[in-house]
Amino acid sequence: MVENFEPNIVVFACNWCSYAGIDLAGTSRVQYPHNLKVIRVMCSGRINPVYILEALANGADGVLVTGCHPGDCHYISGNYKTRKRMLLLDKLLEQFGIEKGRVRLEWISAPEGERFANIAKEFVEQIKKLGPNRIAEKLKEEVEVV
């Protein structure tokens, strides 16, 4: 484990459930680690796998994708699409040689501020155990000076 390693984590949160849940964690003053950078999107189904690959290629140590619980999607079926995509992405990332656990999918609803804080803490611990993601520096070495 790298000492004093503070992971850089990107969180994608859907507007209707998860972002509201994360907001609730803030307004109810529930403490959660500062390592998470939350990006709001309209629906978890809107999260293109490119975003996740880009995050990993640009030095994110972990990516947390959050959406409404199955059945609760504001757009009826967006989160079901996310579920399928993330299951396939898991397999693809494994082949890419990216450690299991760097990318995670969680369903967080609007009243689950407390739950989000717990997931955040647990995820940060998990990424700390995995250590930093070195892909960004290695990719930089690959880039030729044109």
Add this chain to the structure above:
Amino acid sequence: MNKPKLAIIPGANCAGCDYSLLDLGEKIIEVLMSVEVAYWPTAVDLKLEDLERLPDGSIDIVLFEGAVNNDETKEMAKLARRKAKNLIAFGACACFGGIPGLANFASKDGLLQKAYVKSLSTINQQGTVPCKLTRLDGEELTIPELLETVKSLNQVVDVDYYLPGCPPPLKLVDEVLTAALSGKLPPKGTVFGSMKSVCDECKHIREEKRITEIKRYHQSIPDPEKCLLEQGIICMGPATRGGCDAVCLTVNVPCRGCMGPTPESQDQGARMLSALSSVIGLEVETGMSDEEIRKIILQIKDPLGIFYRYSLPRSILRRVWGVRE
């Protein structure tokens, strides 16, 4: 008036792109009559020194074929750029890394070990692998050394135009040569091909069906009328740039993705991942549990190899990052 100069410079290629030029038929005579060939090792007896002797920037059209995979092809790429007025990445390998780019699944040492020591048909007890420099009887012999990561042409030098395809479709080869010879080239950076996906040119009918089983191509004879993806056969059409008139699909063979990513996407594999996950499952999304979906997904044996067959070096992550032999 002097004729425009044409050079065709090979990188890590298979010469399949040369064949696509010959496929022009009688038109090739017209093309060759209107240019002066400065270098084309597959067809013309000119040496590398002849190419080096020409002034920089003096060759009007340079077609670079193949990926950049070792220090020799890297030098060839740089030479091509120096001599070229217009440098065209010719074929899928030059554009995206192509089939040689699949070497990015392994490390350089892993590749050499697999090819020269560990493959089942090889007996190599000393574990001899090729190395850059060998001294023998007072002589020094050198061979090119592999790069750790295979690259597309534009990851090594500045590229003016792209003509994808494996091999490039005849229609587009004609289009490029006609444009270049008449001096009517489009803006720099243009990719010759359609702005839409292969599906747009495909005649198979889509019914918005869902699939609960992934089949490999040899396991069934697909219905020639219906979308292959909706029959459970992985077809790269939705993630691949059109311009090839979907020729593979006219003979009922699934698209393999040789035209590279569609114009709006940076990563062919990610695009395919989205497209494929949309057709997996049942019409009613709630009808399947995580476990059932996972079971279908596990039937896709090698998503990385299928989704990035031609474009791994040009993808966002570029290579496999774990240590692998």
